[in-house]
Amino acid sequence: MEFEPVIGLEVHAQLKTQTKIFCGCSTAFGAPPNTHVCPVCLGMPGVLPVLNREVLAFSLRMALSTGCRVNRESRFARKNYFYPDLPKGYQISQFELPVAEHGEIHIDASDGKLRRIGITRIHMEEDAGKLVHDPEWPVSRVDLNRTGVPLIEIVSEPDLRSPEEAGAYLRKLRSIVRYLDICDGNLEEGSFRCDANISIRPVGASAFGTRAELKNLNSFRHVEKAIAYEIERQKEVLLEGGAVVQETRLWDPAMGRSTSMRGKEEAHDYRYFPDPDLLPVVVDEDWLAAIRDALPELPDARQQRFIDEYGLTAYDAERLTADCDLGDYFEACLAHAPQVKLAANWILGDLMAWLNAENLSITESSVSPEYLGQLLALIDGGRISGKIAKTVFEEMVKTGQDPKAIVEAKGLEQVSDAGELEALVARVLAAAPDEVAAYRQGKKKLMGFFVGQVMRETRGQANPKLVNEILKRELQ
Helix, strand or coil, X not given: CCEEEEEEEEEEEECCCCECCXXXXXXXXXXXXXXXXXXXXXXXXXXXXXXXXXXXXXXHHHHHHCCCEECCEECCEEEECCCCCCCCCEEEECCCCCCEEEEEEEEECCCCCXXXXXXXXXXXXXXXXXXXXXXXXXXXEEECCCCCCEEEEEEECCCECCHHHHHHHHHHHHHHXXXXXXXXXXXCCCCEEEEEEEEEEECCCCCCCCCEEEEEECCHHHHHHHHHHHHHHHHHHHHCCCCCCCEEEEEECCCCEEEEEEECCCHHHHCCEECCCCCCEECCHHHHHHHHHCCCCCHHHHHHHHHHHHCCCHHHHHHHHCCHHHHHHHHHHHCCCCCHHHHHHHHHHHHHHHHXXXXXXXXXXXXXXXXXXXXXXXXXXXXXXXXXXXXXXXHHHHHCCCHHHHHHHHCCCCECCHHHHHHHHHHHHHXXXXXXXXXXXXXXXXXXXXXXXXHHHCCCCECHHHHHHHHHHHHC
């Protein structure tokens, strides 16, 4: 029997506000434990939460950017459950009346076609704290700095059908929140994470199977591996005559498997009810229109513009626009680089290879886009060869120095004087009469030998295009 996976993702994006969702405490990451707290986020008796207006503005930006219907009125609710890192004994979230619903994004499917992935809802909520497990003693400590940090939860429709589609969907969402500058998308710090709901059903069936939830996946690779594992686990259960249990499972990346954590709760288990301390959220139409007008160019639109305006392939345009900072770097480089394709090749090739090897982001590059553009202009103008440019680039990586200064200081400028090269070619041909005769008898591959001899004589600084022209003329 063939099975089809059905996957839905719940993505939590931590918003880049300076203060928490219902109080004035800092949201800065990495502070000493329990220093960014106050009576409100600690849930002390008698305190009253006040909604951070910027949290709502960021939520609306995401809703508009994913085609969601913004609800004129939404409400906060109390989600009741007991856990050591939840000081109030409940989480303030949204339930029946979220801020936005019924959106969509499009991803590239494995067959090369665009696939629509529906978004069920986007809602605002506060984050919980964090348990810090002692590596030496059987003790867990509670850090409540993260308590009250604002989140939006983006819930997809069960439209995903493979681990790869889930990865593509997550990458697209991360790209959007970074373009909007509402979330840094840092998976390692947990500011962008997801829960995955997976079930399987016979191919062609319309009813959903029993789902299991994988919690707090914080890397694209882990998401794809965990979903693939869960699909195979459920297949084995069904093929052996068992029944999939609705539960929450934890992914162990070291072991490459998931383990059962607890039975999966339903909405009624949380005993949602409207938060009595918070008024309904009513969105002003003029303010919503102003937010819509201020939206930046988003990844899909920028990708299409790169294709139309710069003549890039869809593949190169997608890679250059997936990260907003990389797209900015490319366009800044083009202000100095004469050839679009050359700039794209160097950025996606040499530059990204170095950044990946050093585990650096494009914003941490010691090679500025202006200097990379100037390096490419030196190649295009014939002042240096592509091979010499690699040497110059290595020096730029180390020093961040101007490529022109490096070329001049190291004497790397290309030899393009026709008279000088003609004399050099004559000496090379005179020193290899047997090879010249063989070339003229049809062994055209010897051209590489002659070019190599000239390049050796000039320590690689001869203009290869001009060398080839002179050699062809002299060998006729």
